[in-house]
Amino acid sequence: MASTATSDELEDALQHFQKTLTAEQKNQLKAINAIPDADAVVSFTTELDNRNAERRSRGVATRLHRFLESIQQFSTIVDTFVSSKPSVAALVWGSIKFALLAAANFSSYFDKISALLMRIGKHCPRFTEYQLLYGTSVGLRTALCSFYATIVAFCRHAVVVFQRSGFLHLAKSFLNSFEADFGPFESQIDSKSKDVKEEIRLASIKAAYQDQQLQVIERKEQSISRKMLRLFSSKRWILLLKKAGSGD
Incomplete structure (x- = not known):
């Protein structure tokens, strides 16, 4: 059932993400790369909240649960139809985790990122909607990979922001332009979400x-x-x- 054709966009996004990182950051990514189990979401949101314990953004991480749960659930099945090494599942989870941990170092930035991810979470496919269908639908597998590839691209862009020279000095102006900078990703993810829903509909009709x-x-x-x-x-x-x- 493995097929690289369905996952080209996702694998390209992961490669671009890794190419963005410095040597030190690549080592950090490698350290947190792991295929997430059912407890990974709770563990990670707790870690984020602990990092923001003395900031006004405390508690925001728990509201990312739906978004992170979607990533975790996708990670449990993506390797079944993607034949590549290292594990795509581990890299997808690791990329999102890396970007959020980086954002957590800046309270205002983390607030903006997490608020956007909460909205994105509403567009994330529900595992129960596709878990019985993806195995027999190439179109659905491709749409899922494309959806999560866009999320990885979003995380890559977030990391790039930290690498800009003088980020801390430009933070105020950056926050003012946040919507213009990241808004297109939200629109793309909304569009990709609709593609997934359509493929779920078609796969459901075919299965029926x-x-x-x-x-x-x-x-x-x-x-x-x-x-x-x-x-x-x-x-x-x-x-x-x-x-x-x-x-x-």
């Missing part, structure tokens, strides 16, 4: 049709079996009657 056809086949097979059984029973009774009539 295939299930219906399977039921038709099963009913035909059951009907044939019943007819064969009746025929066999009829022939058996005829033989028994003939045998009884002959006096044997």
Whole structure:
């Protein structure tokens, strides 16, 4: 089921993210790269809140739960249809985690980023909507990879901001232009979300049709079996009657 064609955009986004990092940052990314389990979201949001314990942004991290949960759930299945090393799942989670940890060092910036990610979280596909469909739908797998590729690109852009010369001195002017700088990503993610929903709809229709056809086949097979059984029973009774009539 693995297919690189469906995940080219995601893998390209991850490569661009890594190329953006300095040697030290690459080591930091490597240190936090891991395929997230079910407890990873709670653990990470707790870590973010602890980093912001004395700031007004405290508690914002817990409201990122839906966004992070979507990333974690996607990470549990992406490696099943992406054949590449290192693990794409670990890199997707690691990229998002790296960007948020970097943003957490600047309270106002973190507030802006987290507020945007909370809005993005509302567009994130729900795992329950696609977990039974992605395995048989190339279109859905491609749309999912494209959606999360855009999120990785967003995180890459956030990291680039930190690498700008004199960021701290320009922070005020940057915050004033935040919407103009990051707004296009929100629009792209909204569009990608609609693509995923459409692919889920199409995959659901296809699955329902295939299930219906399977039921038709099963009913035909059951009907044939019943007819064969009746025929066999009829022939058996005829033989028994003939045998009884002959006096044997």
